[in-house]
Amino acid sequence: MKRMSKTMALSALVPLCALILGILVTSIFIFLAGTSPLSAFEVLISGAFGTTGKVWPLLITLGQATPLILTGLAAMYSFRVGVFCIAQEGQYVFGAITAAWLGVALNLPPFLHVLVVLAASMVVGGIYGLIPAWLKVKLGVNEIISSIMLNSIAALVLEYMVAFPLRADQGQKAQSAVLDRAIWLPQFVQGSRWGISFVIAITLVVISYLYIWKTPKGYELRMVGQSARFARYGGVKADPTILQTLFLSGMIAGLAGSMEILGNYHRIMTGFSSGLGFDGLSVALLGQSHPLGVVIVAILLAGIRQGAQLGLQINLHVPRELGGVLIAMVILFIAAENVYRPYLEKLYDKIHAPKKELDHV
Amino acid sequence: MNKKLLSVVLLLFVVVGVAFSAGASEKATQTDKITVAVVMPSPLGDRSFVDSAAKGVERANAELPVQVDIIETQGVHEHETAMRSAINRGYDLILGVGLDTQMMLDLANENPDQTFGSPSELYADNLPDNLASLLINVNKSSFLAGIAAGMLTETNKVAAVCGGDAPGLNQFFYGFKQGVLEVNPDAEVFVNYLGFDFSNPTLGKESAIALYDEGCDIIYQVAGLSGEGVLAAAAERGLYAIGVDNVQDSFYPGNIITSVIKRVDNSTYDLINEYVNGTYKGGFRSLDLEDGATGLSWDVGATDFADNGPASMTAKLPEVQKTIADYRARILSGDYEVYDALTMDLWDSLK
Numbered sequence: 001m002k003r004m005s006k007t008m009a010l011s012a013l014v015p016l017c018a019l020i021l022g023i024l025v026t027s028i029f030i031f032l033a034g035t036s037p038l039s040a041f042e043v044l045i046s047g048a049f050g051t052t053g054k055v056w057p058l059l060i061t062l063g064q065a066t067p068l069i070l071t072g073l074a075a076m077y078s079f080r081v082g083v084f085c086i087a088q089e090g091q092y093v094f095g096a097i098t099a100a101w102l103g104v105a106l107n108l109p110p111f112l113h114v115l116v117v118l119a120a121s122m123v124v125g126g127i128y129g130l131i132p133a134w135l136k137v138k139l140g141v142n143e144i145i146s147s148i149m150l151n152s153i154a155a156l157v158l159e160y161m162v163a164f165p166l167r168a169d170q171g172q173k174a175q176s177a178v179l180d181r182a183i184w185l186p187q188f189v190q191g192s193r194w195g196i197s198f199v200i201a202i203t204l205v206v207i208s209y210l211y212i213w214k215t216p217k218g219y220e221l222r223m224v225g226q227s228a229r230f231a232r233y234g235g236v237k238a239d240p241t242i243l244q245t246l247f248l249s250g251m252i253a254g255l256a257g258s259m260e261i262l263g264n265y266h267r268i269m270t271g272f273s274s275g276l277g278f279d280g281l282s283v284a285l286l287g288q289s290h291p292l293g294v295v296i297v298a299i300l301l302a303g304i305r306q307g308a309q310l311g312l313q314i315n316l317h318v319p320r321e322l323g324g325v326l327i328a329m330v331i332l333f334i335a336a337e338n339v340y341r342p343y344l345e346k347l348y349d350k351i352h353a354p355k356k357e358l359d360h361v
Numbered sequence: 362m363n364k365k366l367l368s369v370v371l372l373l374f375v376v377v378g379v380a381f382s383a384g385a386s387e388k389a390t391q392t393d394k395i396t397v398a399v400v401m402p403s404p405l406g407d408r409s410f411v412d413s414a415a416k417g418v419e420r421a422n423a424e425l426p427v428q429v430d431i432i433e434t435q436g437v438h439e440h441e442t443a444m445r446s447a448i449n450r451g452y453d454l455i456l457g458v459g460l461d462t463q464m465m466l467d468l469a470n471e472n473p474d475q476t477f478g479s480p481s482e483l484y485a486d487n488l489p490d491n492l493a494s495l496l497i498n499v500n501k502s503s504f505l506a507g508i509a510a511g512m513l514t515e516t517n518k519v520a521a522v523c524g525g526d527a528p529g530l531n532q533f534f535y536g537f538k539q540g541v542l543e544v545n546p547d548a549e550v551f552v553n554y555l556g557f558d559f560s561n562p563t564l565g566k567e568s569a570i571a572l573y574d575e576g577c578d579i580i581y582q583v584a585g586l587s588g589e590g591v592l593a594a595a596a597e598r599g600l601y602a603i604g605v606d607n608v609q610d611s612f613y614p615g616n617i618i619t620s621v622i623k624r625v626d627n628s629t630y631d632l633i634n635e636y637v638n639g640t641y642k643g644g645f646r647s648l649d650l651e652d653g654a655t656g657l658s659w660d661v662g663a664t665d666f667a668d669n670g671p672a673s674m675t676a677k678l679p680e681v682q683k684t685i686a687d688y689r690a691r692i693l694s695g696d697y698e699v700y701d702a703l704t705m706d707l708w709d710s711l712k
Contacts, residue, residue, distance in 0.1 A: 053449040054472075060442065159556045163526055174526050174557070178463070191445060191471065269461075270525070270557045274438035310439075310446045313432060314398070320433050 006348060011288035013344050015297065018286070018333035026326040035316050047311020048303030055191045057306060063193030063264075065302035067092070069201040070256035071280025072287060072294040073208055074129075077249035079289045080212060081242055082225035083136065087147035088253040089277025090154030091128045095121035095254030097161055099261040100268035103179040104166075110182040117183070118258055125254015126247040128154070133246035137239045151277070159270050166268065175269035185263035197259040202295070204252065209291040221245055253277060286334050301327065397421070397429040397454045397633055398447040402440065403560045404433045407586035409606040410559075410625060414458045414480060417629030425637050437461070437557065444468055448475055454636045456480055456629065459529075465492060476641065480628035482529040483645075484703050490643040493635075495628040496703075497648045500536030501692050502621045502655040503581070504699045505685045506603050507540020509618055509657075510579045511548055512681045513601070513674055514541075520551035520572040522591045524559050524584040531702035533583040533605070533621070535711050539700050542710070544684065551577060555587055565590030573598050579618065581605070592617060601674075608658040615669030620658040627654060651693055657685070 027037035050057040071088045078085040098121040106113055131150060135141035161176075168177035187195035212218040220241050223231040228238040256276070265272055283301060287293025308323025399418050401411050418429045430452075434443045440460050447455045448468070455475065457465055459482045466485065469477050469492040476491050483494040510519045519541055521534045538550045553568040555561070565587035569580050573594065580595065581603040582588035588605060589612075595602035596613035604610060604620030611617075628648065635641040648654035659682065667675055691697035700708050 047446075053451075055445065055449060057446075057449070060445065064442070163554075163556075269437060271437035274436065306442070306446075309435075310432070310443055314430060314446055314450055317430065320404070320435075 006345075006352075009348060010341070010344060011290065011293065013348070014337050014341065015286050015288070015293070015334060017340060017344065018330050018337070019300070021333045022326055022330035025329050026322065029322055029325055030318060033318055033322060035318050040312060040316060040318060043311050043315045044304070044307040046307075047315070048307030055189060057311070059189050059192035059194040061299065061303045061306050062198055063187070063195070064306060065299040066194070066198045066201050066263075067256045067260050067276050068279055068283050068298035068302055069205065069295055070252050070259075071277050072283030072298050073201075073204060073280075073291065074249040074253035074256070075280045075284035076287070076289045076291065076294055077208070077221075077245050077252070079284055080225045081221050081245040082228060083133065083143050083242055083246060085129070085132050085143045085147050085246060085249070086278070086281055087129060087132055087150045087250070088280045089273065089275065090147070090151040091125040091250045091253035092257040092260075092277045092280075093154040093158050093273055094128045095125040095257030096261045096268055096272070097158060097166075097257075098124045098254070099258035100176045100179070101161075101166060103183060103262065104177050110180075113183050114185070114262065117262065118255060121254045121258030122251040123254075125257065126251040129246045129248075129250020129253070130243060133243050137242055155273075158268070158273075162268055162270055168267070176267045179262065179266045183262060184266055185259060187263065193264050195263055197263045200255075200259065204255075205291045205295055212291075217244075253280070282331055286331070304330075394426050394428045395454070395637060396452045397427055397456065397636070398432055398450070398452040399429060399456045399458060399629065400432045400440070400443050400447060400460065401434060402459045403436060403585065405431070407560065407589070408609065408612070409585050409588060410459065410481075410623070411585065413606050413623070413625040414629045415626075417480070417626035417633075420626065420630050421633040425634060427633060427637055429633060436560075440464065441468075448472055454478060454633065454641075456632060457483075458625070458629070476636065478632040478636075478641075480632050481623075481625050484529070485645065488644050493632060493641060493643050494645045495632060495648060496645065497623050497625065497628060497654045498532065498650075498701065498703070499621060499623050499655050500532045500701045501650045501699045502623075502657060503533045503536030504540040504543075504692070505657055505689060506581060506619060506621045507537040507542075508544050508685050508688060509540075509681050510537070510581065510603060511541035511543065511545035512684065513618065513677060514545065514548060514579050516576050516578045517545065517548045518551065518575065518577040519548060519579045519581070520553065520575075520577040521581040522553045522555065522565060522568050522572070522584050522588065524555050524587060525557035526554045527557075528702045530583055533581070535700050535702050535707070537581050538711055540688075543688075551575065555584055559585035559587055561587045562590035562593070566594045569594035569602070570598070573600055579603065581621075604658070608661065608663050610658050610663040610665040614665040615671070618666050618670070618674075619663070622656055622658055622661070624654045650689070659685075 030037045030040045047057055048061050071092055074088045099117050102117045102120055132143045132146040135146050136143045163174045166176040167174055185196050220236045223236055224238045224241045231238050261268055283294055283298045287297040304327055308326050309320045312318040312323055313320045403411055405411055405415055415431060418431055421427055421429050432443050432447060434440055441464055444457060456478045458480055462483050462485055465479060465483055469489045473491060479494040481497055484496055488494060521537055523530045523534050534552055541548050541550050551572055553572060555564055558564055565584050569591040572580055579601045580591055582591035583605050592602050592612050595616045601616055601618050604617050606623045608622060609617055609620045667678055700711055
């Protein structure tokens with residue numbers, strides 16, 4: 001049996017610690033708002049992961065976590081290769097636009113149609129991911145700035161597309177025509193949004209893990225991410241690796257957008273995105289840029305959002321902003337990990353030091 | 362150092378412990394009253410559409426034997442989840458204020474045992490029995506505001522800042538445009554759509570400033586909280602704006618000529634009241650000028666502009682009000698037709 005390494009244990013402990021601290025601090029605010037924190041968290045848990053009611057909250061949470069898992073995975077690839085690209089939002093939006101457009105424009109047998117739409121969205125997302133990568137590799141443009149700009153461009157293109165070329169005539173709002181029912185991605189439970197896209201997302205998570213840790217390409221990717229110069233010294237070409245990885249990252253974010261359209265919205269309108277691409281960044285950061293971490297954090301974040309922002313205000317009349325405070329607090333404590341990380345390390349050593357000696361005996 | 366951290370953590374635990382024990386005794390109160398959920402399209406605090414609906418909720422809670430909960434949402438992407446959460450919770454009646462028509466129809470068809478309602482902006486020919494829609498037509502009241510703008514403009518350029526390009530919002534805009542052109546055929550009427558961002562005053566302000574720079578002197582805002590930016594821009598530039606939904610004349614007295622009021626508070630209250638009295642009926646009904654559901658702030662006695670506006674403009678007010686009264690009479694008698702973006706194809710004269 002391989003022993004869990006210290007780094008791995010710590011990458012699990014840090015988010016856990018942040019979550020607990022976030023909950024503690026938010027409790028104070030909830031108390032000040034005149035509600036018992038105990039019943040608040042009861043509601044939060046049942047609102048996020050409960051298994052009662054017509055459509056289980058747990059399933060809704062899983063459904064909402066699906067695009068988060070994918071955008072988180074996309075951000076993870078980018079971080080792993082050492083590029084802080086935050087264009088997932090733009091890639092997600094472009095994937096969605098492509099899906100809404102081809103979903104209406106093409107006329108193919110349903111199964112083929114879905115595959116073509118998904119593939120096209122992935123390519124479009126990937127190309128959109130290549131832009132900041134290319135700018136960085138060839139011209140040395142800071143990827144953070146270029147990807148922020150690309151996100152704004154995507155948002156404006158979306159607004160234009162739904163207001164003019166894609167606009168449905170009968171619709172009340174600026175939105176595209178509803179897709180043919182035959183190409184909707186199936187949901188396991190009607191109204192939960194939890195469906196085949198979740199399975200695809202989890203499959204991609206497993207594949208990503210294998211790719212990054214079990215293949216030569218993945219090794220190169222990690223090496224470039226940790227030290228591009230050393231990688232070059234070792235004979236790994238950093239630039240192509242960065243370009244490939246960001247293309248991959250963009251493909252995943254594009255797929256997320258496309259599956260949201262085919263699976264949930266069935267059409268596209270302004271404001272549909274809700275910053276899911278940005279949430280992917282927090283997911284990847286909180287998940288310590290590890291596929292498993294991404295899945296856990298995505299589900300947790302979707303749950304908190306569901307339970308805190310809707311559950312709390314529906315059941316206890318707690319202002320919805322407090323749910324946002326909880327999420328913000330958790331992210332804050334992750335960002336401030338250096339403050340308490342040394343203590344966690346000491347704690348870990350204390351627990352494991354005697355055990356180590358036993359192992360050697 | 363270590364001790365310091367420990368003490369901080371301990372303190373935190375103590376505070377939270379106290380909080381937990383203090384709050385533990387109070388439980389969420391269960392009532393036998395009829396329960397109603399009102400799902401809002403954006404957060405409270407816009408001093409316009411959403412707050413107006415909330416006023417209706419407040420009145421229902423005070424006057425009727427009901428427990429009405431408000432569910433705020435952040436935007437389009439949260440509407441469906443919020444509606445579904447409300448359905449899961451098992452409310453007797455769920456009202457969606459200004460939400461997407463198709464979504465409301467789908468939910469109503471999917472949940473035939475649940476009663477739904479929409480106090481505003483849901484327009485469809487056929488509604489299922491469990492979905493009632495009260496629609497307040499604002500084209501005629503906007504037309505009256507357009508008359509005021511058309512007569513008072515000095516640059517012959519007026520504009521509207523609209524939350525989005527949708528028939529429900531164009532009903533405001535084209536009514537207004539028709540009014541302006543009716544009394545001032547030479548005037549130019551601009552429009553700026555905000556891409557359905559109803560909670561961004563900065564965006565509203567920027568759009569308004571761009572229009573003022575274009576030479577417009579009166580801007581009609583139809584943009585919820587974003588519209589507050591339009592009103593602020595008017596005050597900043599010393600120019601003029603027209604408010605919407607609520608009586609907004611007093612926000613910047615002297616800069617806001619009038620407001621087109623849309624009594625979403627009444628329609629919200631009416632739907633709840635009908636449900637309580639057992640007279641609730643699915644289907645589509647529209648309310649208008651003659652029902653008192655919409656009109657100008659002048660009708661309800663707002664005099665902020667008359668008292669604080671510049672003399673050159675207030676001098677014209679009696680004449681403006683007389684013209685408006687004439688047109689109102691003609692509209693009500695059916696003698697004059699105002700374009701309705703919800704039901705008609707765009708007239709050539711308004712293109």
